[in-house]
Amino acid sequence: MRCGASGKRRNVARALPADAKTRSKRFHMDVNRSKGFVEVGDLTVHFPVQVSFLSRHKPVVHALNGVSLSIDRGEAFCLVGESGCGKTTLGRTIMGLTRPTGGVVNFDGAQISGRDDAAMLPYRRRMQMIFQNPYASLNPRLTVQSTLEEPLRFHRPDLSEAEVKSHTQEVMASVGNDPGWGTRYPHEFSGGQRQRISIARALMVDPEFIVADEPVSALDVSVQAQVLNLLMKVRAERQLTYLFITHDLAVVEHFGSRVAVMYLGTVCELTTPKALFAKPLHPYSQLLLSAIPKLGRKRFKPVKVPGEVPSPIDLPKGCVFHGRCPHATDRCRMEVPLLKMQHKRQVACHAVEEGRV
Secondary structure (H helix, E strand, O other): OOOOOHHHHHHHHHOOOHHHHHHHHHHHHHHOOOOOOEEEEEEEEEEEOOOOOOOOOOOEEEEEEEEEEEEOOOOEEEEEEOOOOOHHHHHHHHHOOOOOOEEEEEEOOEEOOOOOHHHHHHHHOOEEEEOOOHHHHOOOOOOHHHHHHHHHHHHOOOOOHHHHHHHHHHHHHHOOOOHHHHHOOHHHOOHHHHHHHHHHHHHOOOOOEEEEEOOOOOOOHHHHHHHHHHHHHHHHHHOOEEEEEOOOHHHHHHHOOEEEEEEOOEEEEEEOHHHHHHOOOOHHHHHHHHOOOOOOOOOOOOOOOOOOOOOOOOOOOOOOOOOOOOOOOHHHHHOOOOOEEEOOEEEOOHHHHOOOO
8 A cells, every 4th residue: 555654554454354463463473484485465455545635434445355375486376367356466565566554475584565665675686577568667768778787787786887788688689689779769669579678677687586467468469479488488597486467367377387366356266277277166267267268169158247346445245256156145245255275276265165166
């Protein structure tokens, strides 16, 4: 949550339910004993909504609601869901670009959530981000050479001018770009070339963890395959860890080692891509996969669900999906389901737990 004063953050945190505070403390105790490279425990992010100063009620957007997950070193962890479900907010919060309202973020055994810019500086070099729009993420006034050299000069002031130039050309060549493009500006390139430049910029400081926020959604299908192959190649060569955010399930099937399905700021299902595509358990996961056209199908019949997506400002009680779920009962309407190990995967669903799905 972005707030100008720390007092406001404390007020929002105080408004969290008592059970949420307990879960956050319990995770904070357990996460120190875990071995995950990136850990997120009961992460909550609320954004205040601008209303009249005369109003007593201060509404907030519930972007993340108690998200807990662990990313192992070297894996490509995928995050899928509808637009507005909190995928980008989770990635930005892990990177420290968005302040959490509650919960913890651990990186390589150290808690990094809540740190100021100076305390985060040692981790900036180890964590990088690839943004969705490559043109908007590149400075139009800087040449490619200046764009790539800037993070290296900041994080590695000990390098000489010749070493900086050499490393820049090496990284450019490794992502399939001509090192001779260094004197050109972002507007002179295609979308795929600009995204390769963005990937090169993220690799300049030799990071260990990269958050890729829908890096291929703005590209043509043929270019998407090239960029995805490049990301897989770089991961193998540099032993990188990815948090890959996407809404394209076809990408997840071929790219990810594990996948988390999100809905309205909560994780519904966490499993491997193979298991998800073979048999999705959560009703929302079933809804997502039913929307994918398949060859050989005589008629395309996606699963139809009643109702609309609830407002993140006024979330329903109990399971956030119960208003659209055909298996919802009174328990679903009153009790929030927790992410539990069921059928060799983690699912947050009362119907799956009770064997009704």
